[in-house]
Amino acid sequence: MAGSSKLHIAMFPWLAFGHMIPYLELAKLIAQKGHKISFISTPRNTDRLPKLHPSISPLITFVKLSLPQVENLSKDAEATADVPYDKVQYLKQACDDLKEPLSKFLETCDDLDCILFYFAPYWLPDIATSLGIPSVFFSIFTAAMLSYVKPASGIDDRSKPEDFTIPPKWVTFPTNVVFRLFEVLRIFYQTLAGNVVSDLYRTQEGIKGCDMIAVRSCMEFEPEWLQLLEEIHGKPVIPVGVLATTVYDTGVENEAWRSIKDWLDKQKQGSVVYIAFGSEAKPSQVELTEIALGLELSGLPFFWVLRKHRGSADTELIELPEGFEERTKAQGLVWTSWAPQLKILAHDSVGGFLTHSGWSSVVEALQHARALILLTFLADQGINARVLEDKKMGYSIPRNEKNGYFTRDSVAESLRLVMEKEEGKIYRDKVKEMKPLFADKDRQDKYVDKLVDHLRSHGRTKKIKN
Numbered sequence: 001m002a003g004s005s006k007l008h009i010a011m012f013p014w015l016a017f018g019h020m021i022p023y024l025e026l027a028k029l030i031a032q033k034g035h036k037i038s039f040i041s042t043p044r045n046t047d048r049l050p051k052l053h054p055s056i057s058p059l060i061t062f063v064k065l066s067l068p069q070v071e072n073l074s075k076d077a078e079a080t081a082d083v084p085y086d087k088v089q090y091l092k093q094a095c096d097d098l099k100e101p102l103s104k105f106l107e108t109c110d111d112l113d114c115i116l117f118y119f120a121p122y123w124l125p126d127i128a129t130s131l132g133i134p135s136v137f138f139s140i141f142t143a144a145m146l147s148y149v150k151p152a153s154g155i156d157d158r159s160k161p162e163d164f165t166i167p168p169k170w171v172t173f174p175t176n177v178v179f180r181l182f183e184v185l186r187i188f189y190q191t192l193a194g195n196v197v198s199d200l201y202r203t204q205e206g207i208k209g210c211d212m213i214a215v216r217s218c219m220e221f222e223p224e225w226l227q228l229l230e231e232i233h234g235k236p237v238i239p240v241g242v243l244a245t246t247v248y249d250t251g252v253e254n255e256a257w258r259s260i261k262d263w264l265d266k267q268k269q270g271s272v273v274y275i276a277f278g279s280e281a282k283p284s285q286v287e288l289t290e291i292a293l294g295l296e297l298s299g300l301p302f303f304w305v306l307r308k309h310r311g312s313a314d315t316e317l318i319e320l321p322e323g324f325e326e327r328t329k330a331q332g333l334v335w336t337s338w339a340p341q342l343k344i345l346a347h348d349s350v351g352g353f354l355t356h357s358g359w360s361s362v363v364e365a366l367q368h369a370r371a372l373i374l375l376t377f378l379a380d381q382g383i384n385a386r387v388l389e390d391k392k393m394g395y396s397i398p399r400n401e402k403n404g405y406f407t408r409d410s411v412a413e414s415l416r417l418v419m420e421k422e423e424g425k426i427y428r429d430k431v432k433e434m435k436p437l438f439a440d441k442d443r444q445d446k447y448v449d450k451l452v453d454h455l456r457s458h459g460r461t462k463k464i465k466n
Helices: 017-031 043-048 085-096 099-107 124-130 161-165 181-192 199-209 223-233 255-265 285-298 341-346 359-366 381-390 408-419 422-439 441-457
Strands: 008-012 036-041 060-064 114-117 135-139 212-215 237-239 272-276 302-305 332-335 350-355 371-374 394-396
Touching: 008 017, 017 036, 017 043, 017 060, 017 359, 017 441, 036 043, 043 060, 099 124, 114 124, 124 135, 124 199, 135 199, 161 181, 181 381, 212 223, 223 237, 237 441, 255 302, 255 341, 272 285, 272 341, 285 302, 285 408, 302 341, 341 350, 341 359, 350 359, 350 408, 359 371, 359 381, 359 422, 371 381, 371 408, 371 422, 381 394, 394 408, 394 422, 408 422
Parallel strands: 008 036, 008 114, 036 060, 114 135, 135 212, 212 237, 272 302, 272 350, 302 332, 350 371, 371 394
Antiparallel strands: none
């Protein structure tokens, strides 16, 4: 293709907003360069995505594929945020049933140059190959996390949880970036050793079948892990930048934000701890109680976005300790509905972020230089926490190694250490030092240019019709 030719790129992210939003961020950046995007998801998910700026909306087409109904999955459940954790496996089954409608859509796209996907549709590369469409495994996780997936040519003898608390054999350099035992135990049987199709198998097959790997990261942040990925998989690995979240501001101030901003405006600069654990992580009742009482003990001002359940099918509600909100009404605010995280993190009164270590939340915090207090729950969060600990960019609340238990005292002490104490100054200073890397739009733009160049040079070569 000519160097100035415009591309048509399809994207099929996993059915989780922590995945769809970074895909949409990349779609927006590519569309700003004049390329066309077909963003594939389900109707309800698509309708809940952030609105696009009018300048790029003509270039991004949302392709809505109805999610097939499967047993044990409620009719309105189309994303991980809609279901309890133990029901996510049925969402993956429904995603597998999208194989035929997705194939039919791809067959109609004569001008499609490539498709980006993530772990769940491990069957997609075979379909793309049969149609002459290059497929790109686009990981919204870091290269460090992706490096825990077995290479196609490697031997993986990891069979028990303890095996994942040490670096895999194919990691060629010393590292402390490993899961802790309680983190593995929480995800082992669904993520690593599923009874039907595990997440690990899906990821391995997706990487094995794709033409290239794209990673939501940059060389300045984890060069050794990006290089390792290319070495062990023997195919191009393209960092696409950190994809800091952006929001199209319509100029109309949301009522919820007005109320939140009014409270934040009354707090001292850098004094507030913001607490949020994303759309998927849900503390147990015991954990919630310790977090709440730890916040109270810390004496620090706080703004807490609390999700008490995951979707309508989640009947196990978690509740704050009796009298907590009354006792802390002069100290903090608990918010139980949607809140604009990016605007909150950007507010001058926020100094720290108690987070689950989800990569999107970490990126959003670092682009505003907010100090990180880490409390992991699921998926890649343990690896992210180790990377941040290793770089002195975050401090993890001390926990029991096997069951992950932590106390209100450890919560309070950790918050005070990172927010106020001299020994925590290293974390406050480090995030300020790293801010340019996560907020530099020119750097991000160059990474997208390189990705587009790769996609152009590896673009579709032929179309095979049945």
